[in-house]
Amino acid sequence: DVKVTQSSRYLVKRTGEKVFLECVQDMDHENMFWYRQDPGLGLRLIYFSYDVKMKEKGDIPEGYSVSREKKERFSLILESASTNQTSMYLCASSFSRLRSNQPQHFGDGTRLSIL
Amino acid sequence: GENVEQHPSTLSVQEGDSAVIKCTYSDSASNYFPWYKQELGKRPQLIIDIRSNVGEKKDQRIAVTLNKTAKHFSLHITETQPEDSAVYFCARADRGSTLGRLYFGRGTQLTVWP
Numbered sequence: 573d574v575k576v577t578q579s580s581r582y583l584v585k586r587t588g589e590k591v592f593l594e595c596v597q598d599m600d601h602e603n604m605f606w607y608r609q610d611p612g613l614g615l616r617l618i619y620f621s622y623d624v625k626m627k628e629k630g631d632i633p634e635g636y637s638v639s640r641e642k643k644e645r646f647s648l649i650l651e652s653a654s655t656n657q658t659s660m661y662l663c664a665s666s667f668s669r670l671r672s673n674q675p676q677h678f679g680d681g682t683r684l685s686i687l
Numbered sequence: 688g689e690n691v692e693q694h695p696s697t698l699s700v701q702e703g704d705s706a707v708i709k710c711t712y713s714d715s716a717s718n719y720f721p722w723y724k725q726e727l728g729k730r731p732q733l734i735i736d737i738r739s740n741v742g743e744k745k746d747q748r749i750a751v752t753l754n755k756t757a758k759h760f761s762l763h764i765t766e767t768q769p770e771d772s773a774v775y776f777c778a779r780a781d782r783g784s785t786l787g788r789l790y791f792g793r794g795t796q797l798t799v800w801p
Contacts, residue, residue, distance in 0.1 A: 603787035605787075612793065613793060614693075614791050614792060614793035614794045617788070620786065620788065622786045628786065662730070666787040668787070669786050671787065672718060672719060672780040672781055672783070672787070673719035673738055673780060674780075674787055675721050675733045676787065676789055678730040678731045678732070680729070680730050681730060
């Protein structure tokens, strides 16, 4: 089974802090994704990556950046956290950059609160 | 273009009844349609998926149907049980959009009453 592990289930930070959310997958997947989940808004894509050091903007990249230095690890960075970034953050991965018809596998999520 | 419209946003059924969730899309290049179930406090998990060359797929009490002409696909759950209560998400992928991106609907909160 694919294992996608997010480093924290719950995180509390202060406004203006730089926040790092970490995600690791153990199946040698090429693609990795960061979503935020808010009630009534579903899963919104922030950034994704299809290879080491490669990144693509999703639908809501403002206020976020990402880093992929190793294939198995994908980090989401809140450069200067704001209260409107309080949310559930979900990481996902999928097998190949060359295929469109493949599922994504999700981590358990990080519930981030910005005070 | 890219969005998936999902209806209803909430659905309540009695145990043993059927539940149907419908999603519509507009991009004819869509070729893959997965469904995810997210129980409270847990990760979204793939429960069934269908490719564009298939009209229907069934797995025990769940089934998915695809109408490419009308550009909609539906999740059918028969003989519902309380443990089916969860948020269900539909999604689609484009034939031309590699990199594995999926476009998700906003979700349906299904409640099954005992």
